[in-house]
Amino acid sequence: MTHKLTRRGFAKASLASGLGAGLASPALAEGGTELKMLMCWPKNFPGLGTSAERFAERVSVASEGKLRIKVYGAGEIVAPFEVLDAVASGAGDMSHDTNYYWYGKDPAFVYFATVPFGLTADEHFTWLKFGGGQELWDRLGAQHGVKPLAVLNTGAQMGGWFKDEIKSAADLQGLRLRYPGLGGQMLAKLGATPTNIPGGELFTALQSGTIDGLEWIAPWNDLAFGFHRAAKHYYYPGFHEMGHSITTNINADVWAGLSDMERSILQTAADAEYATSLAEYNARNLAALDTLVKDHGVQLHRWPDDIVAEMQRIAPEVTEASAANSPMATEVHASWEARSARSNAAGVTLANMPMRNSSKRAKPCRPRWFLGKSPCPFTARQQRLWPNSSLSSVMPLYFAMPRMRRSTHCCKTERSIWVCSAWLPASHGTYIQPFEDQLEKLAVIYTPYCIWGIPADAPTAIQSVADLAKPEIAAQFRKRIQGINPGAGISRFSRAMITEYGLAAQGFHFENGTLQDCTGAYLDAENENELAIVPLWHPQWLHTETKLRALADPKALLGGQDDATLVIRKDATGKLSPAALAMLRGIHLGNDIVSHLDRDICIGHLTPQDAAKQWIAKNRTLCNSWMEAPDGAA
Structure with a gap:
């Protein structure tokens, strides 16, 4: 990087220039300052590389050429996984990287890239700007000699490429998969062996059989790398990366040596590129996915239900265990969880808001990933329709989804269990979404x-x-x-x-x-x-x-009120008489009755069946009212 003669730190800059040393100072250049950006991906690679160049152009235009960025691709100066150290030491002035590459330095880094079942692009940006995320990130960066800025977000990603079809969790046993970060740790619990390989080496690794599968980003980037030539099975959703944020880490001394105006230009350009890159990924992923399926014969698969269920169960365990590995990670995790809880509460409210045209549903407040026309794991109310897109007749659209945790599939299976109660829409909504189109809602029996x-x-x-x-x-x-x-x-x-x-x-x-x-x-x-x-x-x-x-909760972190909804498998309705269905639709217990039933079970040590029988015996008039069939029911 090159400092102007009037800037503090000129002597240090001159020394670095004269010695050609890797100090955290710029080389002199006439008429302004030039920063050396080291990327973790190939130069001019679609999306990641081109966004870096566009960011550099924004900075140059805003500063009238007085602050310039020269972009170097992976390997031109240092290897991809050496970028952070190179910037911190002064061999480069700034990076273009993903923070989960630096997980080994501190688990806290992963929160500033992506977390399984985590924040979407807009939620992540909200956390950084208005939830204390940037302040924590600055402290983390300072411990490693850098000032971090969010400069790109890929949006929701895909689940990855596999040479062989994955039909169940058992098929993951023994597979060697390129899955970095916490997503890889989750797959390891299912028997896979995760590894991390730089993007530029992925195609060769997949084609040669060094790995059995991989995730990279999404259709636009995956098409550019040609993964479809080495594997044909392409999975969604990318539950491990709801919205992946890319970072420019600026050498701390370089950042301190910039003027207030120059720092403002970098920050503003980063913010603008974050928004622009997300829009570009959303647009280009749709076209690329169309090409992969139509022109290259790629087979699009939804992850098997047992894998999704296991991922939901494992995610909080892995995240919380990781957060306990460093004091900084523990602190960042608490802040991130707070933002996540607020997003959940807002997501439930916004997802149910009617649009002006009452025949339509609200646009999704939390866009997640590409999904196919096959049975979809997310609710129809959350679908973003693209009626003019060629994809609408072929395959994936965008959906939104509340954060999934642990699933109970009692109404999905072919067991004798036909009916269950689900707290909707917030607490259990995501658990029944994979088969919501197979269910009918009968009655609200209480309001938790x-x-x-x-x-x-x-x-x-x-x-x-x-x-x-x-x-x-x-x-x-x-x-x-x-x-x-x-x-x-x-x-x-x-x-x-x-x-x-x-x-x-x-x-x-x-x-x-x-x-x-x-x-x-x-x-x-x-x-x-x-x-x-x-x-x-x-x-x-x-x-x-x-x-x-x-206690009142003015920040709405506890979420709203759910409806404990009695649901039944549609294919089971024919096995019940109209009178039985009418009776089920008429049931309403209320919170007080359920609290007393809970007491009989937990304190009185009755079985649920005995508690129910005892309550029915005491409340026959109410029960008989449920069994009064409406006109026409027999």
Whole structure:
């Protein structure tokens, strides 16, 4: 890089120029400053490479040529996986990389690239700009001698290329797959062997049999690399990369040596390129996928249900285990989870908003990935229609999806279980989405929601979670907030609440445990006349044992109210009489009844069947009203 004569740090820059050394200073160039950008991918590669060049052009135009960037492809100066060290040491001034390549330096890096079942491109940018993400990223970068900026996002990616069809999780056993980051760790739990190979070497590795499959990015880039010539089975969705952010890491000394105007130009150009690159990927991926399937005979597959279910189960385990590996990762994870929880709450609301034309559904608020016309794992209400696209008659469209965790497929299978209850749309909506078109909704039997509860007789000044951040109120409470298992929604929400409301500063902390730990800790505090917070939901048996006051949640981190909906497999409706179906459609219990049933099971130690029989015997009039068939039912 080249400094102007008037800028501080000129002497250091002159020394670097004169010695030709790899110091964090620019070489002098007449009329301005030139930064050396080192990429992790080939020069001018579609998307990644061309976006870097476009970013450089933005900077040059905005600075009237006084700040210039010279782009070097992977291998021209250093190997792809050496880029960060090269920039930090001064061999380059800035990078164009993905932060999950630096996972081995600190697991926190992965959050600034992509996390399985994580944030979409717009959510990630929101977290960086308005959720504290950039401040954390700056601290992480400073530990490694760089200043990071988000400069590109690929949007939702694909699941990858395989030489042989993957029909079940068993088919992944023993496969050597190029899957970096946490997605690779998830596949390892299914028996695969993940590896990381630079993009420029992937085709040769796949063609030669060094690897059995790979994921790279999405159709536009995958077509350019020619993977279809080495494998024909192409999988979606890319649950490991909901929106992959690409970074320019700028040498910390170089960044400090720039003027305020130059730093502003780089930041503004990065923001603009982030948005432009995402739009370009969305547009070009559609055309490229059309070409792959129509012209090259690529076979498009949806991941088998058992693999998706396992990935949903494994994801929180892998993410939380990774976050525990460094203090920085732990802190970043808490902030990321808070953003994730807020996105979930917003996603549920926005996905159900009607459009002006009531015959249409809302556009998806969280675009995820390409999906085919085959049975789709996401709800029709979330589909982004492309009626004028050639893809609409052939294959994938974009869909949106709430974050998936753990699935129960009781209504999907051919077992004798025909009916189940699902909390919709938020808590269980994603679990039934893979087969939602096969289900019919019969009735809403109660309306569950999450709470942070305190004793009903607590001081009336304590009305909101935000009140707990006040020292005089916090001093009245036990600081341990005892929760249940770490993968539960209430646990994820609670960790986010600690962060978003600043409660850690007052000594509050959340601990995972069993349901018995959770309810027992609260009842112990109550018996000792101490104030405590219980992270709970309604209906739940504790509401029958003690009076709770739900604290207001102005940031809506606990999500909204769900409908506990009785659903039935459509192919089972013919096996029931119209009267039986009418009875099922008439059932409504309500939260209080379900709380008492829960008490009979958890405290009274009845089986669910015995608890139901006992309740029916006491409430025959209500039950008989459900069994009154409407006119025409027999």
